[in-house]
Amino acid sequence: MVKGEYLEFTIRPWTAGDRIPAGRLIASVLLEYNLPWEPAGADRDVVEVERFYIETGGGFWVVQQGETLVGTAGFYPVSRGDRAVELRKMYLSPSVRGCGLGTFLLQELEAEIQKRGFQTIWVETASVLQEAVHFYEHHHYLPSTGVETARCDRIYCKTLPAT
Template sequence: MRDYYRDFLIRNWEAGDRTRAAAVISYVLSEYGLGWEPKGADKDVLQVEEHYLATGGEFWVIEHQTQIVGTGAYYPVQRGEKAVEIRKMYLLPSVRGLGLGKYLLQQLEAAIAARGFQQIWIETASVLVEAVKLYESNGYKPATGVETKRCDRVYVKSLRYGQ
């Protein structure tokens, strides 16, 4: 992946991004009063090769003037039919409200569909108000079965029938 949205570069994660990507995610979590869990829900950020690249997923970073300002990722899950879970979709406060989140979600969906997956799952927390609004306004339907402790919402979207 290498794409631009305005003057933001969306590209594949590289090993040198590990610390900076983790810092973005940790910062956004703390902004909303959620804990960074390097041995739990966030260990995938520190082990991208194992959790994403080796499983058929992807992990992207968003750069602005050489600084990482956001992340977005997905990997296959055993949750539905040919399903993936979108994870680690975070943007720093300074780059929110520009349409970047919606564009990132659309690009993730396009990449997922191109790989033949049929369902997308997303877990989030109610306190992430902007994320909840984004998912609900882009066709994600509430579901059940939250698996991550700090999350209290789960959504699913079908990619079948050309959606």
């Protein structure tokens, strides 16, 4: 299970009490890039974490700095191939970007995905999220086709080594 410490941050599994702070964080990051918060659409999975992540064999985590929620990330199984998941809702507050936290979080997620027997990771993003585009490309996610989320225009794929 993804859980741990990085610098002054704590990464832990999501609880129901995180629903509102996680939604606020994601909405604020989207607003930063003039993208809409869509709780009945593209962001419904954050409103219904149990249904989309927990009950499907995925997982959802939050990052805290002290008592403040500063990040989110999750994944759930998808049918885009054998043993595939989609990485979702990897957002960090602007105040905590640039310290290596995103890389640490991604590495923890990839390790958990691999531990659970999945091999292929898909992630959708938008070109306007230039930092995210660079981040995924830097971490060996390869451009692909088949975007399914209306506000996204890019999709990436990464195959993990077999264990």
